[in-house]
Amino acid sequence: xxxxxQVRSANLAAALACLRDGGPRSRARLATDTGLTKAxxxxxxxxxVERGLVAEGAVHRPGSVGxxxxxxxxxxxxxxxGVEVNVDYLAVLALDLAGQVRWESRTALDVPGxxxxxxxxxxxxxxxxxxxxxAAAAVGVTVAVPGGVQGxxxxxxxxxxxxxxxxxxxxxxxxxxxxxxxxxxxxxALAEVSAGPHAGVPDLVYLTGExxxxxxVVTGGQLLRGSTGLGGEVGHLALTPGDAPCxxxxxxxxxxxxxxxxxxxxxxxxxxxxxDPGRDLEDRLGEVVARARAGDARTLEALAGIGTGLGVxxxxxxxxxxxxxxxLGGYFAVVGEFLLDPxxxxxxxxxxxxxxxxxxxxxxxxxxxxxAHVALQPVFDNPTIVPLEASA
Amino acid sequence: xxxxxQVRSANLAAALACLRDGGPRSRARLATDTGLTKAxxxxxxxxxVERGLVAEGAVHRPGSVGxxxxxxxxxxxxxxxGVEVNVDYLAVLALDLAGQVRWESRTALDVPGxxxxxxxxxxxxxxxxxxxxxAAAAVGVTVAVPGGVQGxxxxxxxxxxxxxxxxxxxxxxxxxxxxxxxxxxxxxALAEVSAGPHAGVPDLVYLTGExxxxxxVVTGGQLLRGSTGLGGEVGHLALTPGDAPCxxxxxxxxxxxxxxxxxxxxxxxxxxxxxDPGRDLEDRLGEVVARARAGDARTLEALAGIGTGLGVxxxxxxxxxxxxxxxLGGYFAVVGEFLLDPxxxxxxxxxxxxxxxxxxxxxxxxxxxxxAHVALQPVFDNPTIVPLEASA
Numbered sequence: 001x002x003x004x005x006q007v008r009s010a011n012l013a014a015a016l017a018c019l020r021d022g023g024p025r026s027r028a029r030l031a032t033d034t035g036l037t038k039a040x041x042x043x044x045x046x047x048x049v050e051r052g053l054v055a056e057g058a059v060h061r062p063g064s065v066g067x068x069x070x071x072x073x074x075x076x077x078x079x080x081x082g083v084e085v086n087v088d089y090l091a092v093l094a095l096d097l098a099g100q101v102r103w104e105s106r107t108a109l110d111v112p113g114x115x116x117x118x119x120x121x122x123x124x125x126x127x128x129x130x131x132x133x134x135a136a137a138a139v140g141v142t143v144a145v146p147g148g149v150q151g152x153x154x155x156x157x158x159x160x161x162x163x164x165x166x167x168x169x170x171x172x173x174x175x176x177x178x179x180x181x182x183x184x185x186x187x188x189a190l191a192e193v194s195a196g197p198h199a200g201v202p203d204l205v206y207l208t209g210e211x212x213x214x215x216x217v218v219t220g221g222q223l224l225r226g227s228t229g230l231g232g233e234v235g236h237l238a239l240t241p242g243d244a245p246c247x248x249x250x251x252x253x254x255x256x257x258x259x260x261x262x263x264x265x266x267x268x269x270x271x272x273x274x275x276d277p278g279r280d281l282e283d284r285l286g287e288v289v290a291r292a293r294a295g296d297a298r299t300l301e302a303l304a305g306i307g308t309g310l311g312v313x314x315x316x317x318x319x320x321x322x323x324x325x326x327x328l329g330g331y332f333a334v335v336g337e338f339l340l341d342p343x344x345x346x347x348x349x350x351x352x353x354x355x356x357x358x359x360x361x362x363x364x365x366x367x368x369x370x371x372a373h374v375a376l377q378p379v380f381d382n383p384t385i386v387p388l389e390a391s392a
Numbered sequence: 393x394x395x396x397x398q399v400r401s402a403n404l405a406a407a408l409a410c411l412r413d414g415g416p417r418s419r420a421r422l423a424t425d426t427g428l429t430k431a432x433x434x435x436x437x438x439x440x441v442e443r444g445l446v447a448e449g450a451v452h453r454p455g456s457v458g459x460x461x462x463x464x465x466x467x468x469x470x471x472x473x474g475v476e477v478n479v480d481y482l483a484v485l486a487l488d489l490a491g492q493v494r495w496e497s498r499t500a501l502d503v504p505g506x507x508x509x510x511x512x513x514x515x516x517x518x519x520x521x522x523x524x525x526x527a528a529a530a531v532g533v534t535v536a537v538p539g540g541v542q543g544x545x546x547x548x549x550x551x552x553x554x555x556x557x558x559x560x561x562x563x564x565x566x567x568x569x570x571x572x573x574x575x576x577x578x579x580x581a582l583a584e585v586s587a588g589p590h591a592g593v594p595d596l597v598y599l600t601g602e603x604x605x606x607x608x609v610v611t612g613g614q615l616l617r618g619s620t621g622l623g624g625e626v627g628h629l630a631l632t633p634g635d636a637p638c639x640x641x642x643x644x645x646x647x648x649x650x651x652x653x654x655x656x657x658x659x660x661x662x663x664x665x666x667x668d669p670g671r672d673l674e675d676r677l678g679e680v681v682a683r684a685r686a687g688d689a690r691t692l693e694a695l696a697g698i699g700t701g702l703g704v705x706x707x708x709x710x711x712x713x714x715x716x717x718x719x720l721g722g723y724f725a726v727v728g729e730f731l732l733d734p735x736x737x738x739x740x741x742x743x744x745x746x747x748x749x750x751x752x753x754x755x756x757x758x759x760x761x762x763x764a765h766v767a768l769q770p771v772f773d774n775p776t777i778v779p780l781e782a783s784a
Binding site for chain 1: 594595607609611612614616617618619620621622623624625626628629630631633642707708709711712713714715716742745748
């Protein structure tokens with residue numbers, strides 16, 4: 001048996017989910033769509049407005065007669081905050097319930113050179129900055145890490161070995177917010193199916209190229225987690241022939257073939273500024289693109305090698321997961337115009353329908369966006385966790 | 393709004409699911425577990441008995457005092473029929489709703505040497521034999537094929553290329569029963585999670601060794617189908633280093649390394665009776681096991697090679713799907729005692745927790761059992777599809 005309070009909370013959640021999935025609509029339409037009475041819906045909308053979760057606005061519909069309709073839609077009163085700890089940067093993004101980015105920052109940082117507690121202190125400061133500089137009240141933080149997690153503890157992190165065993169939530173406890181932790185590519189995959197061109201796609205593989213190579217898999221509409229939460233890991237599989245040593249201690253891992261290091265080594269000599277890890281990654285990638293556009297043979301050949309390696313490995317993933325689309329993120333998306341042709345050629349030699357590859361439009365924000373979506377989820381599960389004064 | 397008939401049908405389904413998932417129980421307990429009144433449950437049970445779907449029996453509980461309790465449980469009034477078309481055999485199994493095998497047969501058949509229409513005529517005759525020789529009324533047929541299907545049409549079948557484009561359901565239309573079609577390894581994976589030691593396991597990979605090698609993946613409690621229904625295919629991936637030509641036209645596919653042909657070629661010369669495709673497969677595998685147990689070096693070496701190849705490839709699957717268990721079926725299970733050590737060694741060198749490998753206890757019946765489960769599913773979805781006279 002549900003108590004009255006539980007019924008009310010479930011009805012608030014149903015109304016909110018309806019507005020999220022189908023967009024703004026009139027109160028009358030919301031009643032029809034939720035199967036609730038108009039009186040109940042009116043009362044629910046009033047409460048959701050008071051909690052800062054929905055807003056009402058007059059909308060003039062071109063061509064319609066009579067007074068303008070009043071539509072109810074999600075509001076920006078609260079936000080979720082995504083944090084990404086990667087090998088060479090820290091990123092933070094605040095996304096409000098209405099889907100607007102309220103704040104974002106990305107800072108180059110030599111993460112392996114610092115202790116996790118120091119990195120998390122910086123992350124905490126960035127989150128505080130994000131909260132101070134926009135009005136939406138933060139409801140939670142989700143941290144993306146380049147590795148596997150169980151609960152809030154890092155279990156595997158081939159490119160950040162010093163982080164294994166770190167309880168990331170504990171390091172951010174000073175924020176006084178709920179903190180969850182996830183794999184960067186998993187969160188990026190969730191971002192891709194949450195909004196944008198692939199919103200709602202039930203079967204999608206997301207590949208992110210950074211120092212490491214990560215994979216996130218959505219299958220049958222669910223994130224593939226596996227029995228220990230470590231599913232979908234692709235970077236340290238021998239998906240392509242190769243024998244180069246990997247940071248993880250093994251040889252021939254896929255990221256030794258298609259990771260950022262492989263591109264930079266193939267494209268530039270050791271003393272080339274491209275290889276300077278102190279320079280901002282986007283600057284360096286911009287230079288790779290500039291050289292490729294100028295027709296530099298070595299750069300083009302290096303990029304073609306990455307594309308082919310991606311295609312050979314992606315063929316395995318396409319055969320196993322049969323996704324509607326493989327989305328390339330991270331550095332793959334930045335240099336994507338030079339990867340797609342060799343990638344599709346390698347894929348077409350191995351699987352049917354090699355067209356199912358797309359470049360992410362989220363840039364390096366995919367993981368923090370996905371994190372922010374996850375941080376907002378508890379509000380959709382139970383809107384009453386947001387206090388009534390949130391809109392004040 | 394649900395009509396009264398829909399509510400009744402949903403309540404019948406809820407009662408049936410409850411008995412399937414938790415086993416026999418008293419009417420009073422069934423009322424508690426379904427949240428329905430005792431009067432409603434009594435009426436539901438009466439109807440389910442009339443449809444042949446449940447039975448009531450007095451049960452003496454040792455140590456209990458008073459009159460014996462009467463328990464309600466699933467009955468054997470109806471059955472689902474699984475059919476498997478494989479490269480060298482046809483199999484049929486009738487499984488009743490109570491989980492009892494009512495009929496089974498397996499017939500060696502040179503399937504590639506016949507036209508699909510001829511093979512389906514034989515399958516149809518075997519299904520008729522299964523129906524004639526036991527009393528449970530058949531509610532449907534599900535056919536397992538060694539390939540990918542869309543709807544009831546075979547889309548890919550590397551080891552039965554003549555079947556591509558075949559509408560299997562159309563070929564069995566003469567039975568007058570609903571016919572569905574699935575991939576053999578997918579259906580086997582469903583059989584593994586439906587009953588037996590892995591019942592209810594949410595993340596499981598099933599590998600079947602036959603002439604081909606098939607994979608079925610259950611992740612997050614769902615069968616992984618993918619966007620076109622062709623997910624989970626493993627046999628034609630280059631999961632292990634190798635360059636041998638494959639029946640599919642490519643080179644180095646996993647089944648050229650671990651398929652039945654690879655074992656027999658490594659274990660025996662071409663004129664050895666083991667290599668005679670006309671002999672029954674189980675007889676030949678029995679001889680492989682006998683030779684291995686007798687310590688024959690060539691046989692042991694061949695089996696170790698298969699085990700290692702399985703471990704190298706399974707490492708990729710374990711990393712991607714993170715299953716609680718990888719179940720080995722088909723010929724892998726028959727010779728499994730000689731595969732497990734080298735398999736686990738290869739796996740342990742590549743992934744954490746190499747213990748998650750088990751041999752199927754279903755023998756060559758996994759696919760037909762899974763098919764029978766799928767054929768029974770519509771009864772669980774809506775028990776009223778079974779006529780009231782079914783128990784007569």
